[in-house]
Amino acid sequence: MDLLLLPLLLIAVFYFLLIRPQQKQRRQMAEMQRELAVGSKVMTTAGLIATVAAINEEDDQVELEVSPGVTNVYVRRAIARVIDSPVTDDEISVDTPEGEADEAMAEADDATPDAAEKKPENQANDAESR
Known part of the structure; x- marks a missing residue:
């Protein structure tokens, strides 16, 4: 059970530290270009x-x-x-x-x-x- 929790935790950390900020920046850039x-x-x-x-x-x-x-x-x-x-x-x-x-x-x-x-x-x- 502990072995499954560690990879899921790493994926969640990876998502919140890398992917989510990039998505936010991409949305802000698209909004600026639209306006x-x-x-x-x-x-x-x-x-x-x-x-x-x-x-x-x-x-x-x-x-x-x-x-x-x-x-x-x-x-x-x-x-x-x-x-x-x-x-x-x-x-x-x-x-x-x-x-x-x-x-x-x-x-x-x-x-x-x-x-x-x-x-x-x-x-x-x-x-x-x-």
Whole structure:
């Protein structure tokens, strides 16, 4: 009787430690892929980061926009994870008007020393050390 109990116990432990977590992960992945929305930023299993441009439910494919105007078609299972949720135009808010942002960038550029001004000093120091 004890000899039969040990193999059954090992099978139960194997199931709860290995098989069940994999099933849970597979369900979560399938749910994430089912809930994809246009505009979501995603990463594929190959590491490509892109934005979902279109979803073809019939063929189970997604069209990913890699850069503006450049799209690729992938099977839905190739999506490894969603990086962020889709952003709609209503959610976008701009805190700084464009003119003020440009002025702030110009001031920041004026505050940093030019690399060209530092370069001759570094070259002179290098020549002296040789």
